Amino acid sequence: MSRQALYDGWTLRAARAAEVPAEIAGRAVPATVPGCVHTDLLDAGLIPDPYLDDNELALTWIGRTDWTYQTTFRPPSGDHDRVDLVCAGLDTVATITVNGVEVGRTENMHRGYRFDVRSLLRDGDNDLVVAFDSAYRYAEAQQERLGDRPNAYPEPFHFIRKMACNFGWDWGPTLVTAGIWQDIGLHAWSTARLATVRPLVTMDGGDGRVEVHVEVERAADVPLTIRAAVAGVHADVVVPAGHRTAVLTLTVREPALWWPRGYGDQARHPIEVTVHAPDGDTLDTWSHRIGFRSVHLDTTPDEHGTPFALSVNDVPVFVRGVNWIPDDVFPNRVTRDRLAERFDQAVGANVTLLRVWGGGRYESADFYDLADERGLLVQQDFLFACAAYPEEEPFGSEVAAEAAEQVTRLSPYPSLVLWAGNNENIWGWHDWDWQQPLDGRTWGRGYYLDVLPRIVGDLDPTRPYWPGSPWSGTEAIHPNDPAHGTTHIWDVWNTDDYTKYREYVPRFVAEFGYQAPPAYATLRRALSDEPLAHNSPGMAHHQKAADGDAKLQRGLDAHLPAPADFDDWHYLTQLNQARAIQIGVEHFRSHRGVCAGTIVWQLNDCWPVTSWSAVDGDGRRKPLWYALRHAYADRLLTVQPRDGGLALVAVNETAEAWAVPAAVTRFTVTGEPRAKTSVDLDVPAYSSVVLPLPADLVRPDDDRRELLVAEAGDTAERALWFFAEDRDVDWPAAAWDATVEPVDGGQRVRVTARTVLRDLTLFPDRLDPSASVDKALVTLLPGESVLFTVRASGPLDTAALTARPVLRCVNDIR
Template sequence: MTTTDLTSSDWTVRALRGPVPDEFAAVFDGVPATVPGVVHTDLLAAGVIPDPFDGDNEARLSWIGETDWEYRTEFEWADDGEERVDLAADGLDTVATVLLNDHELGHTANQHRRHRFDARGALREGRNELRVVFAAPVPYARRMSERLGPRPHANVHPYNAIRKTAANFGWDWGPDVATAGIWQGLRLESWSGARLASVRPETRVAGGYGLLTVVAEIEWGTRRVAPVLRAEVAGVAAELSLTRPVREARLELVVPEVRLWQPRGRGEQHRYPVTVRLDGGSGAWRRAIGFRTVEVDTTPDEAGTPFVLRVNGADVYVRGANWIPADPFLPRVTRERLAASLRDAVDAGLNLIRVWGGGAYESEDFYDLCDELGLLVWQDFLLACAAYSEDEPLRGEFEAEAREAITRLAAHPSLVVWNGGNENLWGYADWGWRSRLGGLSWGEGYYTELFPRLVAELAPGTPYADGSPYSVTPYRHPNDDAHGTMHIWDVWNTRDYVHYRDYRPRFVSEFGFQGPPAWSTLRAVVHDDPLDPYGPQLLTHQKANDGNGKLERGLGEHLPPPETFEDWHWATQLNQARAIRCGIAHFRSLVPHNSGWILWQLNDCWPVISWAVVDSHGVRKPVWFALREAAADRFVSVQPGDGGAPLLAVHNDRPEPWSAGLTVRRITVHGDELGRWEGTLGLQPRAATTVPLDDVRLALTDPATQLLVADLSTGERALYYGAEDPRLALEPRPFTATARRADGGYVVDVAATSLVKDVTLLADKVDPAAVVDTGLVTLLAGERCSIRVTSAADLDPAALTGPGVLRTANDLVRPAGGPGPRR
């Protein structure tokens, strides 16, 4: 096979027609383009448009998604005598007409598929012209919606009528920047006789052996050949002579003494390189595979229907996060960016990533990194928060897209769940869709027939779920906490975060609470003067309906109304962290009734107020440190008792037993000990228990000045307060802080003279590139902590201890008689 890479050619992009404002009329003349790329990034690189993320530019540039575009290049070609010459497009976004020397090769209407076109008849010796014309995605979606019949969907545009990343049309955390472009590789491939079209490995484990079935799809030309299909893994080889054309060929290989791929925290991530070749034909395939078994146990029990993920025969308590596309402009996402984001998950103690259904099937780099890190992957099919037509042309696109995605990702041992889609079953049951649909199809056939059939055929070793949330049977409400998976969104939308405790979920596949990004991230794009939670540019970067109102109401009795914008920023960040910790602590207190949770969300795609724990500039928000604590292998919390004394909840998610001394003290905020209870704790591996704290010596007789401190001899600690911060006798700044230079940056030492809650160093205010190693540290009177700051900047160390940089919850609580809130 001869390959000619066309991405290295000189490309241009120009507008063909659309509502282009006069100030941007230069787009009709064309600008240099990069392939892979999209129109927005090309116009930005050419200096034609401003940064779409800055200020209110998002709305100013909305015409891009309403405009038709043409990509064009020229290239040299010489006939090599091969029978076929294909134009192979790995990704066209989205509605494209491909023209080679003015010959129309074909049309596409699916961003999530690869396409091949027979180009031989249109090629000519020497110079060739290739054009790819993209129809404007927003009006196309509107037209298709009318053609198929309008169906319910979230947000503004009918993204459910086009096979394109749904979030590209805007979401409650993402910008409306509908893209167009050649977003993945593009090349000419010449071949004769037979071509290796795809390879799908199927793995099984039996009796210490790894069983590998290589399923090869062969495309045949007209020239007669007799190729040999060969495969090799771990020194074991197999081959098959193809004496006649067959669409599919299989090879069986057995690996003795196979070493299993294990999730992180369960063992090593053993992988085996596999090579598949079609000798006497064209094509080769190389991947690293892993051997593992996986199942989801939904066997009913006395409490309902569990949802237990079991890998290699062992139950895995899921500590996960939802993943959204790392950038609205997907070609900008590099392996390095993905590695940094997935490292955020690993460093926080997570073991699973859910690729959410409103995004895209991620790159090979993403899944390869998850394989390498031991991060389990829950993969949604790409349907979210909408009803979808089951008529053509969408149905055919869905099937082709799903077949390709399952086949492409079959090599990755990290992928352990295929899921039908996001909130579509719930939407049909609860969101008033039935009357609006008037009998139109809504996607049920995809979730209950098409997708499970394809997964059973193409990935028989990977479980499938109809949707998220889903109560395992269609005869129950899909978001029932006693059955299967559930999403908890009344907390955040309408209720205080303590109401996470109202639920006893078997498995939580979405829950979350908003908070702003880091100060430096926000200030990079918001230029309101003065800064205000309701400033026009800040609201451009808050996409949730009444988001800032929910942030303020969410403070509830936990924190007082902020007096300044900086206090608003810190208070809402802090409240997000406490909300997430409250939810996770409650879920873990229910183990084994609860078998896991998946936080919404790990990452951001642009600077925005959102549910993410790491913002789009890579800054770990305060909530990330709360997540790291709550997702630790060994975790303790104090939960309110059901009308009685509080309970110490203990979860050991490690492979060895946990034995520790336990000391529970009742102390004052000034450190005076008023009561003590001591005991021992013994817990089996992967087990949980609760301990009633009902000793009379632990009763909080004055909740405003007293708290409980539970310390384990192995270093874990849990705190319990009888009153929220505004009613606690907190001093405004009961600590001393000094900063000093150290290797690689700085160290800030903090010493408490009284209770100081949630010490957090917002180092990005001084150096946007600074990284801190800890946050949300609560110190009792007489305790100390050190915060390490990694920074290459030449800073005045004292700047790291300023009142706007070194923050605590105490800062927000006004002394009696202090000034009231600003608004």
């Protein structure tokens, strides 16, 4: 087996469209492969950056244009039974020709293709052309042929097997791509090759068991030997002539286990599979790394409804999750290093699970390898989102082939613990007025409840499958019933205040979120608005959510003082996002035992935009990230409403008991203690305790001037409870003393409070786009101090670093 990449010498040309700009029409543009049309045109200086201002609107013609990629290559040397052109990913509707002969057509971005081209090859240069039809034209033709189906946006994304969010979303631009988006090359081989390898890992007591399912493709009908080896254990089997499949079983005695982060080490073991000719020659080799671990999803009905509780290696895991969207509209820009940065940000926020959302892509090998390495669990949605999807051909066959390929491809990764059938489509059929316009037409039910569970069950029964997000476990119960299975909570963002989170005691929250703008430096890079305002043209264009600014304003009005300018608005909307999610997460975690997990919408962004993310489109952490780090901490102290009063709740997500003294004190905002109680916390491993607080402690003399402070041990674990909203608190004017000193790689800022300082936050990116800070949202009582460590490419102005608008707190707005 020899493999020859075909990455060089490509050119790109617009093939057919009425609106191609004159400077591009008929022009051959150098093309990067893997890549896409947008990035090639951008690299050639032929289009503006689609992420800046409203440039996106001027580039809609790209998605309505046919494009042709062309290169020449020399064939592999030697004599081979087969030479295959292997396309790992084509986006999306493509016709492939070699030396003028059509070898295949594709209609699915989410699967690979292989074409035997040996008979077409000639000595010297060979011509390869990949011609892409407009994704719009294809999707609209299918829409007209099959009859329309409802969806969440006025775009035909559900009529093509392509990344749905290319067509725009309530956080993403409409940039409909085309291109050779994954590897392409020639595979030359003889006799036989390994077509698929699926190592299915289970545990039998302390022993690991690997069933290696192998499928071969033949060019000769001879006996073959398959060998497999892992962790010092070997097995082989003969595949007789005329047969194509084999199963090898390897038992590894008491292997080191793979654990989620925080539960143990991430032990991985190399596995190698080879196929051999009758003379013993090695024909093909496949290698990977696997992890020994078990996964179980408990959905046994109980007195609270239907749980959705994940266990790994028989240890229940309270999921502290975030939703993941494609990290860039253009996948070729998402490098392993960029993914590693995002994963480190997830780990830094105490996240344990990433849910790969169904409107994006099946994530890359780098994504899953990094998840394995860092111990991050992954839920992978099948790619259906917010729409009624047709089940007629060609879609039925394409979905089945896509699903089989992806389940097989991802089977070795221990981090993958759950497949989900779709995002919100079953819920949409129930509640989004779909049934009348569908008038009996297919909408995807057959995929989610028949095709996909059958494929997962056949190809990878080691992992659970869940038909949708949300899903209650049965069609007899509404799919978004909080008492059953998984639920999405979106009334908070759309219509209700975020304190409504406390009205839910769900079994598992798979989506909930709240918006805020990106970091200031991100806005200044992306927008040329002068002055910058919440409703200036660029800001408005980079707010994709329906009535998004009105919803942000509703949240501000309910909780915070009125902003006097854009700087106030920016700080307060980011703060309100952090508050909303912290309230939700801490409430849900306080009901540990009923609720088994939360997945916040969302970790990341794909471009600079006002959205629900914790990390913005330029990779900068928003205040939400710091709030999430606190709310998802292994040990959480929180004050919660309970039974008409207040309770101290301690949550312990570690393997060791948490036994420390704790104190809860009622202070005035000027720092004077009014009442106090002390308790001894004793929280067993992986559990929580609820301690009601005395009535006299939680009854303020003046709710506008008092707060509760709860502290546990000497770990500085602290929880706060204010009796009034910030807009109504009788705040003293903010006053502090600040010093700045240099440290390696940055500066250390010490702030000492002379008054209460509510949610003190430093925004050093306002001074230098490279700057970041280690903490945020710190509330200090008079006399208390905090150290902020700022990292930047060079020293920052010390006066500016300790003054508005860089250093902010709620009570500096008066």
